Amino acid sequence: MLNSKVSKAVRLAIAFGAASTAAFSANTFAAEGEEKVERIEVTGSAIKRTDLEGALPLDVIDASAIAKSGVTSVPDLIANLPAMQGFTAAGESVGGGGGGVQTASLRNLGSEYTLVLLNGRRMVSSDSGGTIDLNSIPLSAIKRVEILKDGASALYGSDAIAGVVNFILKDDVQNTTISARYDKPKDTSSSNFSITTGFGDLSVDGFNITAAYSRDEQDNLRSVDRDFAKTGFISFEHSGQDLLAVAGSSSAIPGNAYV
Template identity: 55%
Template sequence: MKEKSICAAIRLLCMTGLIGGSTALCLSAHAQEAGIQRVEITGSAIKRIAKEGALPVQFLSAADIQKTGAKSVEELVQSLSSMQGFTTASESVNGGGGGVQNASIHSIGAAYTLVLLNGRRIASYGSGSAVNLASIPMSAVERVEILTDGASTLYGSDAIAGVINFILKKNQQDFRFDAGVNRPGKKGGGNSNFSMSKGFGDLDKDGYNFLVTYAHDAQRELNAKDRDFAKTGLRRFTENGKTYSTYLLAANTAPASATLSLKDNTVKIFSPAYFKTGACAPNTAFVGTAEDKSCWFDYAGTVQLVPKSERDSLFSSFNMKLNPELNVFGELVLSKYKQTARYAPAAQRLSLPLTGALY
């Protein structure tokens, strides 16, 4: 009652303007009466003036992440409007990507987009500075903060495009289990995942917290031959009564074509299967004239749209409060990612010297 009376008296004096510096004093009185909640702030450490305004920061809470339906960090990054020019797992087909999944803000490049884990740098892949997102467990992510403006003055040249900071869960006590299965309407491309996590101890009450999270993700392969839009590189269409073709085919790949070096120093390219049976071999397409008897290798239908992959992730954290001003923490992130990609045969030419009968 005494405290409330004092606060009421201060508010009365503020209203009458009898106390100098009334605004700060009244705000202090309101804060003491209402109580102060704990607020945690992560972000840039650069000192700024008020007229500069706020930095362009995107914030994704746990609820926002759940609404996106993303089952992996890669899928989450793809859903962000500020991300362009990044590498996905599907780009690992036919010799590209190598299973790497990275982030690129405004298509400036993965080498210039800094990826942080709880505000700290994590190991990069290869000899560059880009981070493979496949090593970050989605089940352990609590929120994501994306700075879509350059921060090279604070972090270095790898933050020219911006910064994406993954904040992992902490101070969790309950047991959580999540599972999901996705099955397309057509053959291939399904995926499944499950994760479980358990925490021990309340950091505020017990002075410590230990959290363990395990997740497993499995992606089935999606072959190009299983989808009509990708099963062939040969597309025919009609315009003004005339037939045209657009194609992504290889003329030099055996057994589609063979090259004969004749005695008169001329070169003859023909298709052995067409020459023998009058029809092109499997995975080849007829694109020449009847005189040429030419079948080209239709490699588009032999590759994968999405490669087969599996990911196992283990995240563990320990936090201990030594005193109200000092905490001790430790984090362990283990991730094993396996990808099986299919490659189309190299476009090699098969040359045969003609020394006798062809058959």
């Protein structure tokens, strides 16, 4: 009787140990085979989630991609995006009386419906319509750009009907970076100079101060500097008659007249 109880207890102990070993091996294998997924913050959502969980069309342009693109300003970077349509270009703004203000417009819905954020926060408008001047953002200080190509008015408001462009600035700059560029196409020239510096380690000192300066300069190119644009009066012949076409511009104030 006693031997039977002892042998039964031994068998239960052996079975329990084998089950524990199998469970431990399974957990160890699952832990080793588990893939780590980095969690990121996605523009357009107030809930932190992984990139695998998001369903909104989001494009992210990091600093290395910006450097490879060869652009020298934020408006030039925005102009290269396929989703940007109907934005205000430099020539249109200066020649059209826009005062040099360059804006962003997703899918040609208008700059007043494209929300521009800086580190996830709203920027000061350049006019009463709520448009943001992209020239006020230094390209050298940008860490990455997040473009949400879907309406986000439910989260941000009516100015995000077309989408959101979020500029994330560098937050831990400890070196000084200087860049310069000079272009000399025919009849004009342009130059760009930028410097970015900072001090303070966030992980050690608990603070970081970053300063960025950028200067863009482009020579004036007048219409009279080119033969095909010297005058708005174009002579041509049609059906044996000498005609004159007036290629005027509504933006030419005051207008120029040649006799």
